[in-house]
Amino acid sequence: MxxxxxxxxxxxxxxxxxxxxxxxxxxxxxxxxxxxxxxxxxxxxxxxxxxxxxxxxxxxxxxxxxxxxxxxxxxxxxxxxxxxxxxxxxxxxxxxxxxxxxxxxxxxxxxxxxxxxxxxxxxxxxxxxxxxxxxxxxxxxxxxxxxxxxxxxxxxxxxxxVKSQVQAMAPFVKENVGKKVTMIYPDFAFGHDHRDYFSAAFEAQGGEIVGKVPIPPTESSFSKYFPKIPRDTEVIYHVMVGPAVLTFVKELGEFYGSKSPKLFGFIDSLEAVDLNTPGLEFLDGSYFWEGNPRYAQANQTEHDKFYRNAVGVDANGASVSDPKDVSTYAHMxxxxxxxxxxxxxxxxxxxxxxxxxxxxxxxxxxxxxxxxxxxxxxxxxxxxxxxxxxxxHQYITKMTNGKLVLAHTTSIEDTFYPDEVDYTKQSF
Amino acid sequence: MRKDLILHFGALAILLFLELLGVFSDYHQGNFARILVLAAYGIGYNVLFGYTGLLSLGHALFFSAGLYASGLSIYHLDYNVGQSLILAICFSAFFSLVIGYLALRTVGVSFMIVTLMFSQVGYLCILYFGGITRGDEGIVIQQSSRVFLSLDLSDPTIRYYAALIIFSLCLIFNLWIAKSSFGRVLIAIRENSDRALMLGYNVHLYKLFAVIISGTISGLAGACYGILFGYVGASFAAVPYSIFPLLWVLIGGVGTVLGPLVGAIFMFYLIDYASDITDAYMIIVGITLLVVTLYARRGLLGELRYRYFKWIP
Amino acid sequence: MDLGPYLLFASLEGLVHAAVLSLIALGLSLVFGVMRIVNVAHGEFFMLGAILAWWVSSFVLGNPALGFLLALLVAPIIAGIIAMFSDWLILKHLKYDPEATIIATIGILYIIQQAALMTFGPDARPVEQPFNVRLDLYWFGFSAYKFFVIFASIILLLSVWLVMAKTKFGLLLRATQLDSETAQAFGIPISTVYSLVFGAGAAIAAVGAVLIVPIQQAHYLMGGEPLLLAFIVVIIGGLGSLRGTVAAAVLIGMSDGIISVFFSPTLAKILATLLVVFVLLIRPNGLFGTAKV
Missing domain, CATH: 3.40.50.2300 (Response regulator)
Structure with missing residues (x-):
C-alpha cells in the first residue's frame, strides 16, 4: 500500500x-x-x-x-x-x-x-x-x-x-503584593496556561490561590463575574484579552472603587488602551507585568530608543502620529x-x-x-x-501618576523550567 | 435517463481527470479537496432545502455533530478513522432523528428559527464543555491518526482522492433519491404538502426521513472534513457554517444534484479572491445572497433546467 | 460576597441588561408584528447605532455629555435611514415573502457588518460616559450611569407605547398589523407604513446601542449576541405585545444576570435558547400569536 x-x-x-x-x-x-x-x-x-x-x-x-x-x-x-x-x-x-x-x-x-x-x-x-x-x-x-x-x-x-513569565512573577507577587490571590483570566489555552502555571509557582512559594474566575474570550460585559471574587482575596491577578479589555478594567474599578484588593495585572488587560482613559484612575499604585515597558524608562537603552523610533512609537507607547493610538508594546x-x-x-x-x-x-x-x-x-x-x-528578562512596572514605572526586572534564570520536549529528536 | 447519467458521471470523471492529468497546482488541489467535502455537505443540505422545501438555518449543528463525533473519538478514545466514521454516521443519524422530530413540530419561519436556535445551543455547548472539546481553540488530529487502510490521508493527493470518493458517494446517493419514488414524494411535499397529505402520504414521516438523510450526509461531510484537514474547531458550529450551504445551494441551483458543487466552487473562489482585496471579504457573502434572492431564485442549474434542460434532476 | 448583596448586585446588573434588551427586542417585535417578517439584520442596526455613537461623539470636544446627546439624536436617525433604504431597495421587491426576506436580511446583515469593518476598522471603540459617577453601595460600587440607562429605557418604552396607543400613526400601525389588506382598502399607504416601521425598528435598536455603548464598547462584531437575545425575548414574550416583550426582557435579563453570577454565562445562554425552542415547540405558531401564519 x-x-x-x-x-x-x-x-x-x-x-x-x-x-x-x-x-x-x-x-x-x-x-x-x-x-x-x-x-x-x-x-x-x-x-x-x-x-x-x-x-x-x-x-x-x-x-x-x-x-x-x-x-x-x-x-x-x-x-x-x-x-x-x-x-x-x-x-x-x-x-x-x-x-x-x-x-x-x-x-x-x-x-x-x-x-x-x-x-x-x-x-x-x-x-x-x-x-x-x-x-x-x-x-x-x-x-x-x-x-x-x-x-x-x-x-x-x-x-x-507564559509559563516563564508567570513563574518569574510569583515570588514578586508574594513578597510585594499579597499572599491570597484570586485569578481572573480568559477561558482558553492562553488563560489556562496562566491558571495552571501561576497557581503552581505561587503555591510553591507558599502563597495561596483563593479563587479562579475564567471569562469567555468573547464576553463584552464583566461585572457579573466580580461577585465570584472571594472576600478574603488580598490580590486580584488579572489577565484579559480581546476587544473589550477596557470595559473589563473599567468595570473592575467601578465594582471595587478604592476598596479594591491589591491588583497585579498582565498588561494584556490594557494593551492598546490609553491608561489615562477616564475611569482607570483606580489603577494607580497597581503592578503590571510587561514584556517590554510601554513607557520609555529612566534607564532606557539605546536599542529601545532605536527600535521605538523605527516603529514610530513615542515615549508614552503611543503612535507618534496619533497619541490616542496606543501600541501593544509589551508583545510586538x-x-x-x-x-x-x-x-x-x-x-x-x-x-x-x-x-x-x-x-x-x-x-x-x-x-x-x-x-x-x-x-x-x-x-x-x-x-x-x-x-x-x-x-x-521580564519587567514589572508600577502605575505611578498615570505612567508605568519600572519596579523590578527579573533575571533570565528566573524564567527557566525543565525541558518538556526535545524537538531536535523529531525528524523533518 | 441516459442524459442525466452522462452529465453527472461526466462531472465526476472531469474531477478525476483534472487530478490524474496534474492540472491542479498544489494550491488548487488543496482547495478542491476542501470544496468537494463542502459540496457533499451542500448535497446534504439540498436534500432538505432543495428537494423537501424545508429551509433550515442550523445545519452547522449536523456538520459539527459529525465533525466532533469523529474528532473527539479519535482524540480521546484512540478510534481509528474507520471506527470514527462509523460512529459519526450513527451519531449524526440519531442526532438528526431527535432534532428533526422536535423541529418538525413547527413550520415555515418557526422552523427556521428553531433550527437556528438548536444550532446556537450546539455551538454554545461546544464552548461550555471546553474540558472535552477544548472550546474555541479546538482539537488537532495528528497526522499519525489520519491513516485509513494504511493510506496517509494528510498527503495532498490521497486527500484529494478521498474527498472525491466521499463526494461521489453523496452525489450518486442524491441522484438515486431524486430518481426514486421516495424522492418524488419529497418533491411533491415541497410543491404542495397539503396535496401530498391528501394523496395519502405520511408527510410528517417523509419530512423526518428527509431531515435524517440530510443531517447524516452533513455529519458525514463534517467527519471527513475533520479527518482530511486535521482540525476540529468551534468555528465550524457557528452561524456562518449554517449560511454557507444555503448559499451554495441557492447559487448552484435549488433542488439540483450538481448545484451544491457549482455553488461551492463559485463561492470558495469568490471569497478567496475577495479576501486578497479586502479584509471585509464576507461582504461578498452578503451581496451574493441579495443578488440571488432578488434576481435568480432558482440558481444557475435551476435556471438552466427551467429554460432548457427539463431533465436535470 | 454574601448572598443578599450578591442577589442585589445580580438584580441591578440584570435590570440594566433587561432595559437595553427590551429596547432591542421592541424594535424586532414591531417589525415582526406589523410587517410579519423576521429581520435577521436587526443586530447589525444595533451595532451601527453603537459605532455611529462613537463616530459622532468623537467630533464633539469638551463635555462628554454633549457628544453623547448628539449621538443619541443622530445615530438612530442614520440607522433608521439605512434601514428604510434597504427596505426600499430590497425587501419591497421580495413582496415581504417570509422565507426570502429571512435570506435577504442575512445578506443585509453581512453587508452592514462588513461595511462597518471597512469604514470604521476592527477595533473596539470606547465612548466616554456622559457623567462619571460611581455610587458606593457599601458591598460594591455601581455606576450612576447604569441607573440612567434603566431610567432612559423606561421613558423610551413609555413613549413608544404612547405613540402606538394615542397617535394617528400608531392607529395606522395597529390597523396594518391587524389586517394589512383591509387597511390598504381603507387607503392606508401600506408600503410607506412598512418603510417607516422598518426604519423605526432599526432606530429603536440604535437608541439601545447608544445607551449601552458608554458601558461596553462599539465593535463591528457586537450585533450577533443581542440579535439572538432579542429573538429569545420576542418569542417568549409573544408577538406585538409591548408588555409581553418588556416582561420577557426582564425575565431573560434577570435570569441571565443571576444564572451568570451563580453558574456560568454560557450556561445562561444555553438555557435561555432552549427555553425558546420549547416555547416554539409548544406553540408552533408562537411567532405570530393567534394571527394567521
Whole structure:
C-alpha cells in the first residue's frame, strides 16, 4: 500500500512535468518560479490578526514587522536578497489561520511563515505547518511550543512563554503584593496556561490561590463575574484579552472603587488602551507585568530608543502620529526580534530556497545566547533549541501618576523550567 | 435517463481527470479537496432545502455533530478513522432523528428559527464543555491518526482522492433519491404538502426521513472534513457554517444534484479572491445572497433546467 | 460576597441588561408584528447605532455629555435611514415573502457588518460616559450611569407605547398589523407604513446601542449576541405585545444576570435558547400569536 502511494506521487509529478512542457510553462507564474535566482526576494508569509478579536495586536504586529523589514532590507536584506512580506488575515480564527499557511506554502511559495499572537490560532495552524514542511515562527507567548504539543517546524524564538513569565512573577507577587490571590483570566489555552502555571509557582512559594474566575474570550460585559471574587482575596491577578479589555478594567474599578484588593495585572488587560482613559484612575499604585515597558524608562537603552523610533512609537507607547493610538508594546517586539533571528538563521545556514528549510530550522535550533542589541531591543535572551522556546528578562512596572514605572526586572534564570520536549529528536 | 447519467458521471470523471492529468497546482488541489467535502455537505443540505422545501438555518449543528463525533473519538478514545466514521454516521443519524422530530413540530419561519436556535445551543455547548472539546481553540488530529487502510490521508493527493470518493458517494446517493419514488414524494411535499397529505402520504414521516438523510450526509461531510484537514474547531458550529450551504445551494441551483458543487466552487473562489482585496471579504457573502434572492431564485442549474434542460434532476 | 448583596448586585446588573434588551427586542417585535417578517439584520442596526455613537461623539470636544446627546439624536436617525433604504431597495421587491426576506436580511446583515469593518476598522471603540459617577453601595460600587440607562429605557418604552396607543400613526400601525389588506382598502399607504416601521425598528435598536455603548464598547462584531437575545425575548414574550416583550426582557435579563453570577454565562445562554425552542415547540405558531401564519 505504501508503495502504491509513492508511485502515485511520481506519476502525478511526471504528468505535471509533461503538462509543464506544454502550455502551462508559458504562464507567468511558472516563469518566475523557474527563474528563482539569488536576487529574488525571501518571501515571509505573515499571518496577522487583521480582523476578529485580535485586531489591535494585528495592527501593531504589522507596523513592527514593516519597520523591521525596512531596517533589514536597508542593511542589505538576507545575504543580499530583500525580504518580502506576504500578509494574510487569519481573522483571529484557527481554521482561517491554517488556510493562511496553505496559501503561503502553495500559492505564494513563501520561504517561511511567521506571525500571530492568539494561542488558539497557533494551535490550529501549527499542525498544518508541519504537514506543509513550512517553518512557522510564532510570536504568541503561549506555552504550547515548549510543552511539546506542536512540531519541529514551529518555533518561538522572539518572545518568552507564559509559563516563564508567570513563574518569574510569583515570588514578586508574594513578597510585594499579597499572599491570597484570586485569578481572573480568559477561558482558553492562553488563560489556562496562566491558571495552571501561576497557581503552581505561587503555591510553591507558599502563597495561596483563593479563587479562579475564567471569562469567555468573547464576553463584552464583566461585572457579573466580580461577585465570584472571594472576600478574603488580598490580590486580584488579572489577565484579559480581546476587544473589550477596557470595559473589563473599567468595570473592575467601578465594582471595587478604592476598596479594591491589591491588583497585579498582565498588561494584556490594557494593551492598546490609553491608561489615562477616564475611569482607570483606580489603577494607580497597581503592578503590571510587561514584556517590554510601554513607557520609555529612566534607564532606557539605546536599542529601545532605536527600535521605538523605527516603529514610530513615542515615549508614552503611543503612535507618534496619533497619541490616542496606543501600541501593544509589551508583545510586538517579538515580531522585530523574530525577523532578525530568521535573517540570522538563513545567513548562517546558507539558505537558498525552500529546499533548505530543514537547514534553517537546524541553524535556529543551534542558537543560544542572544545579547541585548539592535536585533534584541527588549533585552538579552537565551534560546533553547530543544524546546524551540526563548527565555528572557521580564519587567514589572508600577502605575505611578498615570505612567508605568519600572519596579523590578527579573533575571533570565528566573524564567527557566525543565525541558518538556526535545524537538531536535523529531525528524523533518 | 441516459442524459442525466452522462452529465453527472461526466462531472465526476472531469474531477478525476483534472487530478490524474496534474492540472491542479498544489494550491488548487488543496482547495478542491476542501470544496468537494463542502459540496457533499451542500448535497446534504439540498436534500432538505432543495428537494423537501424545508429551509433550515442550523445545519452547522449536523456538520459539527459529525465533525466532533469523529474528532473527539479519535482524540480521546484512540478510534481509528474507520471506527470514527462509523460512529459519526450513527451519531449524526440519531442526532438528526431527535432534532428533526422536535423541529418538525413547527413550520415555515418557526422552523427556521428553531433550527437556528438548536444550532446556537450546539455551538454554545461546544464552548461550555471546553474540558472535552477544548472550546474555541479546538482539537488537532495528528497526522499519525489520519491513516485509513494504511493510506496517509494528510498527503495532498490521497486527500484529494478521498474527498472525491466521499463526494461521489453523496452525489450518486442524491441522484438515486431524486430518481426514486421516495424522492418524488419529497418533491411533491415541497410543491404542495397539503396535496401530498391528501394523496395519502405520511408527510410528517417523509419530512423526518428527509431531515435524517440530510443531517447524516452533513455529519458525514463534517467527519471527513475533520479527518482530511486535521482540525476540529468551534468555528465550524457557528452561524456562518449554517449560511454557507444555503448559499451554495441557492447559487448552484435549488433542488439540483450538481448545484451544491457549482455553488461551492463559485463561492470558495469568490471569497478567496475577495479576501486578497479586502479584509471585509464576507461582504461578498452578503451581496451574493441579495443578488440571488432578488434576481435568480432558482440558481444557475435551476435556471438552466427551467429554460432548457427539463431533465436535470 | 454574601448572598443578599450578591442577589442585589445580580438584580441591578440584570435590570440594566433587561432595559437595553427590551429596547432591542421592541424594535424586532414591531417589525415582526406589523410587517410579519423576521429581520435577521436587526443586530447589525444595533451595532451601527453603537459605532455611529462613537463616530459622532468623537467630533464633539469638551463635555462628554454633549457628544453623547448628539449621538443619541443622530445615530438612530442614520440607522433608521439605512434601514428604510434597504427596505426600499430590497425587501419591497421580495413582496415581504417570509422565507426570502429571512435570506435577504442575512445578506443585509453581512453587508452592514462588513461595511462597518471597512469604514470604521476592527477595533473596539470606547465612548466616554456622559457623567462619571460611581455610587458606593457599601458591598460594591455601581455606576450612576447604569441607573440612567434603566431610567432612559423606561421613558423610551413609555413613549413608544404612547405613540402606538394615542397617535394617528400608531392607529395606522395597529390597523396594518391587524389586517394589512383591509387597511390598504381603507387607503392606508401600506408600503410607506412598512418603510417607516422598518426604519423605526432599526432606530429603536440604535437608541439601545447608544445607551449601552458608554458601558461596553462599539465593535463591528457586537450585533450577533443581542440579535439572538432579542429573538429569545420576542418569542417568549409573544408577538406585538409591548408588555409581553418588556416582561420577557426582564425575565431573560434577570435570569441571565443571576444564572451568570451563580453558574456560568454560557450556561445562561444555553438555557435561555432552549427555553425558546420549547416555547416554539409548544406553540408552533408562537411567532405570530393567534394571527394567521
Amino acid at each position: 505504501k508503495k502504491n502511494f509513492k508511485n502515485n506521487i511520481t506519476r502525478r509529478k511526471l504528468m505535471k512535468g509533461v503538462a509543464a512542457a506544454g502550455s502551462i510553462a508559458a504562464m507567468p507564474g511558472f516563469v518566475r518560479y523557474s527563474q528563482a535566482a539569488s536576487s529574488s526576494p525571501i518571501k515571509i508569509g505573515f499571518q496577522v490578526h487583521r480582523t476578529g478579536i485580535g485586531a489591535a495586536y494585528g495592527r501593531w504586529y504589522d507596523r513592527t514587522t514593516q519597520a523591521a523589514v525596512k531596517i533589514l532590507n536597508d542593511a542589505g536584506g538576507v545575504n543580499g536578497r530583500p525580504i518580502e512580506i506576504v500578509a494574510e488575515d487569519d481573522g483571529t480564527d484557527p481554521k482561517r489561520g491554517a488556510e493562511a499557511l496553505e496559501k503561503f506554502a502553495n500559492q505564494h511559495n513563501c520561504d517561511v511563515a511567521f506571525g500571530t499572537l492568539f494561542s488558539h490560532v497557533v494551535i490550529g495552524s501549527a499542525p498544518r505547518a508541519g504537514e506543509l514542511k513550512l517553518p512557522y515562527f510564532v510570536v504568541s507567548e503561549g506555552h504550547h511550543v515548549a510543552s511539546g504539543m506542536l512540531n519541529r517546524y514551529t518555533l518561538q524564538p522572539g518572545i518568552t512563554d 517586539f517579538g515580531c522585530w526580534e523574530t525577523l532578525h533571528i530568521i535573517k540570522k538563521g538563513m545567513e548562517e545556514s546558507g539558505y537558498a530556497g525552500p529546499g533548505d528549510r530543514a537547514k534553517l530550522i537546524e541553524a535556529v535550533e543551534s542558537m543560544s545566547n542572544m545579547p541585548l542589541s539592535q536585533a534584541h531591543p527588549q533585552g538579552a535572551k537565551i534560546f533553547n533549541g530543544k524546546t524551540h522556546q526563548t527565555f528572557g
